[in-house]
Amino acid sequence: MSFWFWRGLQKGVHSTSYPRNPELAAGVTPGRPVATQFSSAQDAALAAQVCPVGAITTQGNSARVNLELCIHCQRCHFGNVPLMNWRSDYEWTTIPATKHKYEPLPQAYKRSLHIIVVDAGDCGACLHEVKQLNNPFYNMHRLGLFFTATPRTADVLLVVGPVTENMRVPLLKSYEAMPSPKRVLAVGACAVSGGIFGQSFVSAGGVSSILPVDLDIPGDPPPPLAILHGLLAVTGRKEPIDHEATAERGA
Amino acid sequence: MVATPSPLAARKKVQIEEIAGGVRDRFGPNVLLSPGQGGVTLSISLLEPTTLPPISKMLFWEMGCSFGGIIAEEIQGNWRLSYLFLSSGCGWTEVLVEAPSTTSAFPSISAEVHAADWHEREIEDLFGLRFEGHPRLGDFVLHDQTWPEGVAPHRKLQRKTMDPHRDRLRHRPNPEWRPLLVVQDPGAFAMPVGPVYEGGLGQSVHFLLETVGEDVVRSVPRLFYNFRAVEKIAEGQPVSRALLLAERFAATSSFAHSLAFCFAVERMSGTQVPVRAQNLRILLCELERLRHHAGAITGICESTALSVAASQAAIIEERLLRASCQFSGHRYLFGLNTPGGLRRDFSAESCGELLRAIDRAAAELHTLEDGLYLTSSFLDRLEDVGIVDPEKARDLNFVGPVGRASGQAGDLRRDCPYTGYETYQFRVPQALEGDGYARLRVLFQEAYQSAQLIHQVAKRLEPETISVHCEPPAHGLAFGWAEAPIGGALHWLRLDGSGLVERYRIITASFNNWLGFRVAVEDFAFQDFPIILASFGLSATECDR
Numbered sequence: 001m002s003f004w005f006w007r008g009l010q011k012g013v014h015s016t017s018y019p020r021n022p023e024l025a026a027g028v029t030p031g032r033p034v035a036t037q038f039s040s041a042q043d044a045a046l047a048a049q050v051c052p053v054g055a056i057t058t059q060g061n062s063a064r065v066n067l068e069l070c071i072h073c074q075r076c077h078f079g080n081v082p083l084m085n086w087r088s089d090y091e092w093t094t095i096p097a098t099k100h101k102y103e104p105l106p107q108a109y110k111r112s113l114h115i116i117v118v119d120a121g122d123c124g125a126c127l128h129e130v131k132q133l134n135n136p137f138y139n140m141h142r143l144g145l146f147f148t149a150t151p152r153t154a155d156v157l158l159v160v161g162p163v164t165e166n167m168r169v170p171l172l173k174s175y176e177a178m179p180s181p182k183r184v185l186a187v188g189a190c191a192v193s194g195g196i197f198g199q200s201f202v203s204a205g206g207v208s209s210i211l212p213v214d215l216d217i218p219g220d221p222p223p224p225l226a227i228l229h230g231l232l233a234v235t236g237r238k239e240p241i242d243h244e245a246t247a248e249r250g251a
Numbered sequence: 252m253v254a255t256p257s258p259l260a261a262r263k264k265v266q267i268e269e270i271a272g273g274v275r276d277r278f279g280p281n282v283l284l285s286p287g288q289g290g291v292t293l294s295i296s297l298l299e300p301t302t303l304p305p306i307s308k309m310l311f312w313e314m315g316c317s318f319g320g321i322i323a324e325e326i327q328g329n330w331r332l333s334y335l336f337l338s339s340g341c342g343w344t345e346v347l348v349e350a351p352s353t354t355s356a357f358p359s360i361s362a363e364v365h366a367a368d369w370h371e372r373e374i375e376d377l378f379g380l381r382f383e384g385h386p387r388l389g390d391f392v393l394h395d396q397t398w399p400e401g402v403a404p405h406r407k408l409q410r411k412t413m414d415p416h417r418d419r420l421r422h423r424p425n426p427e428w429r430p431l432l433v434v435q436d437p438g439a440f441a442m443p444v445g446p447v448y449e450g451g452l453g454q455s456v457h458f459l460l461e462t463v464g465e466d467v468v469r470s471v472p473r474l475f476y477n478f479r480a481v482e483k484i485a486e487g488q489p490v491s492r493a494l495l496l497a498e499r500f501a502a503t504s505s506f507a508h509s510l511a512f513c514f515a516v517e518r519m520s521g522t523q524v525p526v527r528a529q530n531l532r533i534l535l536c537e538l539e540r541l542r543h544h545a546g547a548i549t550g551i552c553e554s555t556a557l558s559v560a561a562s563q564a565a566i567i568e569e570r571l572l573r574a575s576c577q578f579s580g581h582r583y584l585f586g587l588n589t590p591g592g593l594r595r596d597f598s599a600e601s602c603g604e605l606l607r608a609i610d611r612a613a614a615e616l617h618t619l620e621d622g623l624y625l626t627s628s629f630l631d632r633l634e635d636v637g638i639v640d641p642e643k644a645r646d647l648n649f650v651g652p653v654g655r656a657s658g659q660a661g662d663l664r665r666d667c668p669y670t671g672y673e674t675y676q677f678r679v680p681q682a683l684e685g686d687g688y689a690r691l692r693v694l695f696q697e698a699y700q701s702a703q704l705i706h707q708v709a710k711r712l713e714p715e716t717i718s719v720h721c722e723p724p725a726h727g728l729a730f731g732w733a734e735a736p737i738g739g740a741l742h743w744l745r746l747d748g749s750g751l752v753e754r755y756r757i758i759t760a761s762f763n764n765w766l767g768f769r770v771a772v773e774d775f776a777f778q779d780f781p782i783i784l785a786s787f788g789l790s791a792t793e794c795d796r
Binding site: 003004005007008011014025026027028029030031052071072073074075077078079116117118119120121122123124125127128129130131132134135136137147149151161162164165166167168169170174195196197198200201202203220221223 | 393394396397398404446447448449452453454455475476477478479480481483484491492495496499500501502503505546557559560562563565566568569572573574575576577580581582583585586587594595622625626790792793
C-alpha cells in the first residue's frame with residue numbers, strides 16, 4: 001500500500017486556511033445578491049420583478065434582498081434587466097427571523113462537534129455540498145467537526161430539503177433520538193423557507209414548521225464554506241450574521 | 252478494455268416503416284396508426300385496451316425497442332395513457348390507450364415488459380388506476396405507514412379539494428404497519444438500512460436486506476422519501492416557473508433536466524435555437540457529466556475505503572465544481588437554460604480557462620485510473636461483484652452508464668440526437684461484464700469522452716446571438732429528452748390553453764435503474780452492498796421527484 005501513501009504525499013496539502021484567513025479561491029461560492037441602489041424607482045421595480053420567489057423588495061430607488069428566500073436562479077445576476085449587485089462572500093449563516101438570539105453550545109463542544117445530516121427531500125445539491133466538507137479542500141476534521149453514524153451520538157442536526165411527508169417521521173425520530181443539548185440547522189433555501197417547492201400536500205415548506213430551528217444557512221445550495229461557517233457558529237467560533245447589515249456595508 | 256456488443260445484447264435496428272408494417276399486419280383492425288406529435292415519430296392508438304400487452308411485447312422483444320415509460324393523463328374527462336418505446340435511429344413510438352374517466356382498470360404489461368413494473372405501481376398510487384395482472388400494487392410512492400388508502404393525489408379533482416395544511420395533518424403514521432417479508436427459512440431475518448444512514452450522508456432510501464446469514468437473499472429498496480410531487484405542483488404554473496422546478500428537482504443533473512424541459516417548450520413553439528447556444532449547451536452538458544462522473548468515482552473509492560484515492564478523486568470533483576462556478580456563476584449550473592437558448596453568454600477567455608480546468612481534470616483522472624488498476628485489493632472488491640448480465644439488463648431496460656456497463660448500448664445523444672450532437676465525434680463506451688469494475692471503467696471512459704467533446708465544442712464557437720425569443724404557445728403538447736449523466740431523461744409537457752402547465756411528466760434514468768438494482772444486490776455478501784450501491788451511483792431524489 002506504500003503506493004497510495006506516496007501518491008498522497010506527492011499531492012501536498014490542499015486545505016483552506018478558513019476560518020483563520022478568508023478563502024479567496026475562484027469558484028468557492030456563487031455569491032449572493034445584496035441591497036442595491038438604482039438610478040430610478042422604475043429600475044428598482046424592474047429588478048425586483050424578475051425574482052421568481054419575491055426575495056427582492058423595493059423602497060424608492062433601492063432594492064433589498066431577503067437571502068432566506070433566494071434560490072440562486074441568477075435572474076437578477078445577468079440578463080437584459082437592471083441587475084442587482086452581487087457579492088461573492090460565503091458567511092451567510094443567520095438567526096431565524098422568529099428568534100432573537102442564538103445561544104452557542106458550551107465550551108466543551110468547541111473542538112468536538114458531532115453532526116448528523118437528514119435528507120428530508122433534498123434535490124441532491126445541498127447534500128452534495130455537505131459531503132464536500134469531508135474533501136481535502138475543506139477537511140472539516142481539522143476543526144474538530146465530525147459526521148457521526150447515528151443521531152444518538154450527534155450534537156447538531158443538519159436538515160436539507162423542505163421536509164417531505166414521507167420524511168417527516170424519520171426526521172422527528174432522528175431529532176428525538178439526539179441527546180441534549182442539541183442544535184438544529186436548516187441548510188439551503190428549501191430547508192429554510194420551502195424554496196421552490198414551497199408548502200404543498202407533500203412538503204412542510206421548511207424545517208421550522210416541524211422542529212425548532214436554531215440557525216439558518218440560506219443559499220441554493222449554500223457552498224461548503226457557508227455550511228462550515230454555520231457549523232462554526234454553532235459553538236460560537238463564528239458569529240451568525242445579519243444579512244441586511246453586512247449587505248449595506250458591502251454595497 | 253471496451254468490448255463490442257455481443258449479438259445477444261445488440262438491439263435490432265429497425266425502421267419506423269418496419270414497426271408500422273409489423274403492427275398493421277398483426278393487429279390491423281384493432282389499431283390506428285398516425286404520425287405522432289410533439290416529438291413522437293409514430294403514434295399507435297389502440298381501439299381495445301386488451302391489445303396493449305401483446306403490442307408492447309412485440310415492440311419490446313421483437314422490434315428491439317427499449318421502453319421509455321408510461322405517461323398517464325386525464326384530459327377532459329378521459330384517461331390517456333401513453334406508452335413510449337424508443338427504437339435506436341428512428342425515434343419514439345407511442346402506444347396510446349384512451350378510455351372514459353369512469354374506467355378504473357387497464358391491463359398490465361409488466362408481465363411482458365418487466366421494465367413497466369414501477370411505472371404501473373406509480374400510476375396506481377398517484378392516479379388510483381388499477382393494472383389487472385400486476386403482481387404487486389400499493390405501498391409505493393405513498394408509503395402505507397404514512398398515507399391512507401385511496402388518496403390518488405395526481406387526479407384532476409384533487410386540485411381544488413386538496414388543502415395542503417389540513418391534508419398534511421390528516422396523515423397519521425400507522426404504528427401497526429410492517430413491511431412484507433418474503434424469505435421464510437429458519438433463522439431468516441431482515442436488516443433494515445436507511446432512510447437515515449451513513450451519518451445521513453446517504454440519500455433517503457430504505458433498504459430491507461433479507462438474509463439467512465452472510466448473503467443478501469432478497470432486497471427491496473423503498474424509495475420516494477423525497478417525493479415532492481413536482482409533477483403535481485407544476486400544474487397550473489407558467490412555463491417559467493416549471494423550468495425552475497425542472498432545474499431543481501435533481502440538482503446533480505440539473506442542466507440536463509432543464510435542457511430536456513426547454514426542448515419540450517421549444518418543440519411546442521417551433522423555435523430554432525441559435526447554433527452558438529446549441530454548442531454551448533453541449534459544452535455545459537458535458538461539463539456536468541464530467542463533474543458527475545468524477546463524483547461517482549469518488550463514491551466508489553470511498554465505498555472500498557481506499558481513502559487516498561477517494562481524496563484525490565474528491566479534489567478533481569471540487570476543482571470541477573469551482574471551474575463550473577467560475578465559468579457559469581453557479582457550482583451546479585443553475586439558472587443558465589431558458590427556452591430559446593441560454594441566459595448568458597461566455598467570453599473566449601472564460602472558455603479558455605474552462606478548457607484548462609478540463610484538461611487538468613482529465614489528466615488527473617488518467618493518473619487516478621492507472622493507480623486504481625494497479626491496486627489489486629481495490630479491484631478485488633469490484634470485480635465479479637454486483638453483476639447484472641446483459642440479458643437481465645435488457646429485460647429490466649437498464650439505461651445510462653449502468654446499462655452500458657451491461658452491454659446496453661443505449662445513449663440518447665447518439666440514438667436520438669438533440670441540440671446538434673449528431674455533428675460531433677464521440678464514442679459511447681460499453682462493457683459486457685456488468686460488474687462493479689465494468690461500471691467503473693465505463694465511468695472513466697465517458698469522462699474522457701466528455702472532456703474531448705468539450706474541446707470539440709470550443710473549436711466551433713462562433714460569435715453569434717445566444718438566445719432567441721421563445722414564447723410558449725397557449726396550447727400544446729410536446730416532450731423533450733436529454734442524456735443526463737445518470738442516463739436518459741424525458742420531460743413531457745402539456746399546456747392547457749392559457750399557457751399554463753396542464754400535465755408535466757418527468758421520467759428519469761434513476762427511476763428506471765432502481766427497479767433493477769435488486770438484481771445486482773441479491774446473492775452478494777453484506778459487505779459488498781455499499782460498493783454495489785456506489786458503483787450504481789443512482790440518485791434517489793431524481794427517482795422520487
